[in-house]
Amino acid sequence: MSLADGPLALGSGGELTTRPMGVFARPGEAKGWRSWVTTVDHKRIGIMYGAAALVFFVIGGIEAMLIRLQLATPDGKLLSADLYNQVYTMHGTTMIFLVIMPLGAAFMNYLMPLQIGARDVAFPRLNALSFWVFLAGGLVLNSAWLLGGGADGGWFNYAPNNGVRFSPTHGIDFWNLGLLIAGIASLVGAVNLITTVLNMRAPGMTLMKMPVFTWMSLVVQFLLLFAVPVLTAAQFLLMFDRLFDAQFFNTQMGADPLLWEHLFWIFGHPEVYILILPTFGIVSEVIPVFARKPIFGYPFMVFSGIAIGFMGWGVWAHHMFASGVGPISVAAFSISTMFIAVPTGVKVLNWMATMWGGKLTFDAPMLYSIGLVTMFTIGGLSGVTHALAPADTQQTDTYYIVAHFHYVMFGGGLNGFIAGWYFWWPKVFGYRLGERLGKINFWILLVGFNLTFGPMHILGLQGMPRRTYTYRDGYGFNFWNFVSTVGTFIIATSMLIFFANIFLSYRKAKKEQLSVPADPWDARSLEWMVPSPTPAHNFDVIPTVSHLDEFWHRKYGEDEEGRLVRIAATEDVVQKGDGRGVHLPSPSYWPIVMAFGMPWIAYGLIYNLWFCVLGGICVVAAIYGWIMEPATDPDAGHDDHPADHDEPSDASGEAVATEEAALVD
Amino acid sequence: MTDLADTTAVGAHPGAATHDHTHVTATGISNEKVAMWAFLGSECLLFGGLISTFLLYKDRAADGPVPHELYDIAFTSISSFVLLMSSLTMVLAVSAISRGDDRALRAWLLVTALLGSIFISGQVYEFKEFLNEGLGFTTSPAGSAFFTLTGFHGVHVTIGIVMLISAALLSRSGRITQRNAEAVEIVGLYWHFVDVVWILIFTVVYLIK
Amino acid sequence: MTDATTTDVAITGDHDHEHSHGLDDKGYVKIALWLALITGAEVAWSYLPVWEDASGLTSFAEVAGLLVMMAIKFAVVAGFFMHLRFDNKLLTRLFYSGLVLAVVVYVIVLTTFEFWSS
Numbered sequence: 008m009s010l011a012d013g014p015l016a017l018g019s020g021g022e023l024t025t026r027p028m029g030v031f032a033r034p035g036e037a038k039g040w041r042s043w044v045t046t047v048d049h050k051r052i053g054i055m056y057g058a059a060a061l062v063f064f065v066i067g068g069i070e071a072m073l074i075r076l077q078l079a080t081p082d083g084k085l086l087s088a089d090l091y092n093q094v095y096t097m098h099g100t101t102m103i104f105l106v107i108m109p110l111g112a113a114f115m116n117y118l119m120p121l122q123i124g125a126r127d128v129a130f131p132r133l134n135a136l137s138f139w140v141f142l143a144g145g146l147v148l149n150s151a152w153l154l155g156g157g158a159d160g161g162w163f164n165y166a167p168n169n170g171v172r173f174s175p176t177h178g179i180d181f182w183n184l185g186l187l188i189a190g191i192a193s194l195v196g197a198v199n200l201i202t203t204v205l206n207m208r209a210p211g212m213t214l215m216k217m218p219v220f221t222w223m224s225l226v227v228q229f230l231l232l233f234a235v236p237v238l239t240a241a242q243f244l245l246m247f248d249r250l251f252d253a254q255f256f257n258t259q260m261g262a263d264p265l266l267w268e269h270l271f272w273i274f275g276h277p278e279v280y281i282l283i284l285p286t287f288g289i290v291s292e293v294i295p296v297f298a299r300k301p302i303f304g305y306p307f308m309v310f311s312g313i314a315i316g317f318m319g320w321g322v323w324a325h326h327m328f329a330s331g332v333g334p335i336s337v338a339a340f341s342i343s344t345m346f347i348a349v350p351t352g353v354k355v356l357n358w359m360a361t362m363w364g365g366k367l368t369f370d371a372p373m374l375y376s377i378g379l380v381t382m383f384t385i386g387g388l389s390g391v392t393h394a395l396a397p398a399d400t401q402q403t404d405t406y407y408i409v410a411h412f413h414y415v416m417f418g419g420g421l422n423g424f425i426a427g428w429y430f431w432w433p434k435v436f437g438y439r440l441g442e443r444l445g446k447i448n449f450w451i452l453l454v455g456f457n458l459t460f461g462p463m464h465i466l467g468l469q470g471m472p473r474r475t476y477t478y479r480d481g482y483g484f485n486f487w488n489f490v491s492t493v494g495t496f497i498i499a500t501s502m503l504i505f506f507a508n509i510f511l512s513y514r515k516a517k518k519e520q521l522s523v524p525a526d527p528w529d530a531r532s533l534e535w536m537v538p539s540p541t542p543a544h545n546f547d548v549i550p551t552v553s554h555l556d557e558f559w560h561r562k563y564g565e566d567e568e569g570r571l572v573r574i575a576a577t578e579d580v581v582q583k584g585d586g587r588g589v590h591l592p593s594p595s596y597w598p599i600v601m602a603f604g605m606p607w608i609a610y611g612l613i614y615n616l617w618f619c620v621l622g623g624i625c626v627v628a629a630i631y632g633w634i635m636e637p638a639t640d641p642d643a644g645h646d647d648h649p650a651d652h653d654e655p656s657d658a659s660g661e662a663v664a665t666e667e668a669a670l671v672d
Numbered sequence: 673m674t675d676l677a678d679t680t681a682v683g684a685h686p687g688a689a690t691h692d693h694t695h696v697t698a699t700g701i702s703n704e705k706v707a708m709w710a711f712l713g714s715e716c717l718l719f720g721g722l723i724s725t726f727l728l729y730k731d732r733a734a735d736g737p738v739p740h741e742l743y744d745i746a747f748t749s750i751s752s753f754v755l756l757m758s759s760l761t762m763v764l765a766v767s768a769i770s771r772g773d774d775r776a777l778r779a780w781l782l783v784t785a786l787l788g789s790i791f792i793s794g795q796v797y798e799f800k801e802f803l804n805e806g807l808g809f810t811t812s813p814a815g816s817a818f819f820t821l822t823g824f825h826g827v828h829v830t831i832g833i834v835m836l837i838s839a840a841l842l843s844r845s846g847r848i849t850q851r852n853a854e855a856v857e858i859v860g861l862y863w864h865f866v867d868v869v870w871i872l873i874f875t876v877v878y879l880i881k
Numbered sequence: 882m883t884d885a886t887t888t889d890v891a892i893t894g895d896h897d898h899e900h901s902h903g904l905d906d907k908g909y910v911k912i913a914l915w916l917a918l919i920t921g922a923e924v925a926w927s928y929l930p931v932w933e934d935a936s937g938l939t940s941f942a943e944v945a946g947l948l949v950m951m952a953i954k955f956a957v958v959a960g961f962f963m964h965l966r967f968d969n970k971l972l973t974r975l976f977y978s979g980l981v982l983a984v985v986v987y988v989i990v991l992t993t994f995e996f997w998s999s
Contacts, residue, residue, distance in 0.1 A: 194711075194714060197710070197714070199707070201707075202706045205697075205698065205699050205971070206706055207697065207703075212698070232710055232713065232714045232979070233978075233979055233982055234717075235714070236717040236718035237717050237986075240717075240718050240722055241721065244816075247809075247820060251809065252809075252810040253816035254810060254813045255725070255729075255813060255816055257813070261734055262732065263728065263729075266725060266728060270721055270990075336992075336993045699971055700969065701968070701972065706971070706972070706975070709976050712979070713975050713977075713978060716979040716982075716983040717979060717986075719983075720983035723987070724990055727991060728996060749924045752920060753917060756916055756920060759916075759958060759962050760910065760962075762962070764909065861963055864959070864962045864963045868959060871954045872951060872955065874951075875923065879923060879924070879947050880927075880943075
C-alpha cells in the first residue's frame with residue numbers, strides 16, 4: 008500500500024510555491040496528544056513502539072499466567088480445552104509479533120539514527136506509518152477476544168488445522184489479517200531503516216565504523232525485508248482458503264498441507280533471528296561500557312551477525328523433522344542447523360573476551376547483559392540438541408521445546424531489552440531508573456525465570472506434550488509443573504518491581520529536580536554526545552566520524568607510553584542541545600489516517616466487503632494526501648522553537664542560510 | 673515523500689536548486705531509489721512464493737481441467753509482447769523528462785498506461801475463458817494457484833497504471849518537472865519490475881509444460 | 882551489500898549526474914527489438930516438433946532453453962531499462978540478493994516436494 012508514495016514523491020525542490028492540497032491544516036503542535044499522533048520524530052515513534060509493546064506485554068503476560076495456572080495442578084479446571092488453545096496461541100503470537108518485534112523496533116528507531124549521526128530516518132512519515140500500521144495490526148489481532156475468540160492453532164497455525172473446517176470461528180481470520188497488517192508495518196519499516204543506515208550516515212561513518220547495535224539492526228531489517236513477504240504470501244493463501252473458498256490447503260482436493268509449513272518456517276526461522284539479533288546488538292553496546300574495554304573482535308561481531316542472517320535462511324526445515332520431509336532433507340537441514348551454532352558461539356565468546364580483564368562494574372544494565380549471555384547460552388545449547396534429528400523427533404511437541412525457546416526468547420531476548428531499558432532510560436527520558444531496585448528486579452527475575460522454564464526441560468524429556476490443556480495425576484508431571492507456576496508469579500513480581508521503579512524514579516527525579524548529564528555511563532557511541540533527554544533535532548552539528556566508538560575517542564587518547572589518558576572533559580565534547588537553524592521534517596496526519604483504514608479492510612474481509620470499500624477509500628485518500636503534502640512544511644518556522652512560529656514564511660531563505668552554515672563541524 | 677536529506681543537503685534550498693540530484697547521502701544514491709530497489713528485492717520473495725505454489729499445484733486439478741490444457745499460447749504471447757513494449761515506452765518517458773520535455777513525458781506515460789490496460793483487459797478475457805472452460809478459483813488447488821499468481825500480478829499492473837496516470841496528472845499540474853525527474857524513474861522501476869515478473873510467469877507458467 | 886558503501890561521497894554532492902549515462906532513445910528501441918525477438922524465439926522454441934515425444938534428455942533441453950532465454954530477457958530489462966548497469970552497484974546487490982535468495986530457497990522447497998522428478 009505504500010507503493011505509490013515513494014515513486015510519486017515530489018522533490019521538495021519545486022514545492023514551496025504550491026500550497027499542499029490537504030483536507031487537514033498541517034499540524035504544528037509540539038506538545039499534547041496531537042503532537043504524538045502526528046509526530047514523525049524517530050525518537051517519539053521509538054517511545055510509542057516501546058509503550059505499545061509494554062501494553063501488549065502485559066496482555067501476553069496475563070495469558071501466560073492463565074496457562075500456568077491451568078497447568079499448576081493435574082486436571083486443571085480454570086480453562087476449557089478450547090479456551091486453552093486460544094490462550095496459548097494468542098500468548099505466543101502476542102509475545103513474538105507484538106512484544107519482542109516492536110521492542111526491537113523501538114530501540115532501532117530511537118537509537119540507530121543517533122548512532123549513525125543522523126537527524127532522523129530516511130523517510131520520517133513512513134516511519135510513523137510503520138508504527139500506526141503495527142498498532143492497527145495488533146488491535147485487529149487482539150480484537151478477536153471481543154469478537155468470538157482468538158486463534159487456536161498455535162502461533163504457526165499449521166494447515167490443514169487452520170482451515171474453516173477445523174477452526175470454524177473467526178479467530179484465525181483475525182490472527183491472519185492482523186499479522187498481514189503488522190507485516191506491512193514491518194516491511195515499510197525495513198525499507199525505511201535499510202535506506203537510513205545506507206544513506207544517512209554522518210560524514211566519515213563508514214559501515215565498519217558503525218556501532219554493533221546499528222549493524223545488528225541492519226541485519227534484522229534485511230531479514231525482515233526478505234522474510235516478511237514469504238509469510239505474506241502464505242497468509243494470502245490462507246486468507247483465500249478461509250474467506251474465499253480457495254483450495255490451497257484442502258487435502259481432499261489434493262492440496263499439500265506441508266506447503267504452509269514450509270512457507271511459514273522459511274519466514275519463521277529468520278524470524279527467530281529477527282527477534283534475537285536486536286538484543287545481541289544491545290548487549291554488545293552495554294558490555295564494553297561496563298567492562299571499560301572496546302568490544303572484543305568488532306569485525307567478528309559484525310560478520311558473525313551477517314553470517315547468522317545468511318545461515319538463518321538455510322535451516323528452516325529443522326522445525327519440520329517430524330513432518331515427513333524425507334531423510335535427505337532431514338540430514339541436510341540437520342547439518343546446516345549444527346553449523347549455525349558457530350557464528351552464535353563466536354558472539355558469546357566475544358562478549359566473554361570483552362569482559363575478560365576489564366574493569367567490570369555491575370550496574371543493572373550489565374547484570375541483565377550477563378543474564379542474557381548466560382541464559383541465551385543455555386537456550387543455545389538445548390537448541391543444538393534439536394539439530395540432531397533423532398533426538399529432535401523425541402523432543403518435538405514436548406515441553407523441552409517450550410523450555411528451549413523461552414530460554415532464547417525470554418532469557419536472551421527480553422533480558423537484553425531490559426538491559427537496554429536500564430542503559431538508555433536516562434538518554435530517552437532524562438532520569439535514571441533506580442539502581443538498587445534495578446538489581447533487586449534482576450535477581451528476582453533471574454530466579455523466577457529459571458524456576459519457570461528450567462523445569463520444562465525435565466517435563467519435556469519426561470514426555471509432557473505441549474499445547475495440551477491438562478495432564479493426569481500420576482504421570483509424574485505434578486511437582487515440576489507446580490514449581491513452574493510458582494516461577495511465573497516470581498517473574499510477574501519482578502516485572503511489577505520494574506514498573507514501580509519507573510514510577511518511583513520518575514517521582515524522585517521530579518521532586519529532587521535531578522537531571523542527567525549527557526553521558527552518565529562514560530559511554531562510547533554517538534547517542535551519548537547529545538544532551539539527555541535527546542533534543543528534537545538530535546545533533547546541533549552533525550559530527551564527522553573518524554573512529555569506531557567515536558565519542559570515546561573524543562574523550563580518551565593515548566599518551567607517549569601508549570597508556571589510556573583522558574584528552575578532553577566530557578562536558579567539552581558533548582553538544583549543548585542548541586537546535587537553532589535546524590529544519591526538521593514536519594508532522595503529518597496522513598500516516599495515522601492510512602493506518603486507520605487498514606483494520607476496516609480486515610473487518611470487511613471477515614464480515615462485509617462494504618467495510619473494505621470504506622477502508623480502501625481511507626487508505627487511497629491518505630496516499631494522495633501524502634503525495635500532495637511536502638515532507639517539510641514550507642510554512643513552518645525554520646527552527647524548532649515553538650515561540651518563533653509566527654515567523655513569516657517568505658523569510659525562509661535567510662533561515663536556510665543559517666542552517667547550512669552549521670552543517671558539519 | 674521528500675527525504676530528510678533535504679534538511680542537510682547543501683544547495684537544497686528550493687530557490688537555489690538547479691536539479692534534484694543534490695541530495696547528499698552517504699552512498700550518493702537518493703533515498704527513494706534505494707528504498708524502491710529494497711522493496712523490489714522484497715517482492716521477489718513474494719512472487720517466488722506464489723510461483724512455487726503454482727508449480728507445486730499445477731497438475732492437482734481434482735475433477736476440473738488442468739490450467740495447461742486451457743492456455744491459448746498465441747493470445748498470451750501477444751499480451752506478453754504488449755507488456756514488454758510498455759517497458760520501452762516507460763523508458764522513453766523517463767528519457768523525455770530527463771531532457772525536460774514535459775509533453776513527451778505525459779504522452780509516453782499515457783501510452784505506457786494504455787499498453788498496461790490492454791494487458792489487463794487480455795487477462796480479464798483469459799480469466800473469463802477459463803471460467804467458461806470450468807476452471808474457477810475454487811475448482812482445485814491448481815485453479816486457486818493459477819488465479820492467485822496471475823491475479824497478484826494483475827493487481828500489481830493495475831497499481832502501476834494508477835501510478836502512471838497519477839504521474840501524468842502531477843506533471844500537468846507542474847508538480848513533476850525536470851528537477852524531480854527521478855520520481856518518474858522510480859515509477860518506472862516499479863513498472864519494469866512488474867514486466868520482468870511477467871517474463872518469468874510467461875515462461876514458467878505458460879511455456880514450460 | 883556489505884562493502885558497497887564504505888567509501889563516502891564527498892559532502893559537496895558533485896556526484897555524476899544520473900541521467901548523463903544510460904542509453905539514448907535509439908538504443909532503448911534496439912533493446913526492445915531484441916527482447917521482442919527473444920520472445921518470438923521462446924514461443925517458437927516451445928513449439929519445435931522435436932519435443933513431441935519428449936523423454937528425459939530432450940524435455941530437459943526444452944526447459945533449459947526456455948529458462949536461458951527467460952534469464953536473458955530478465956537481465957536485459959533489469960540491466961538496461963532499469964538502469965542497473967549504469968547505476969551504483971549497491972542497487973544491483975540489493976535487488977539480486979533478494980532474487981537469488983528467492984530462487985535458492987524456493988528451489989529447495991520444491992526439491993523437498995520431489996518436484997523435479999515428475
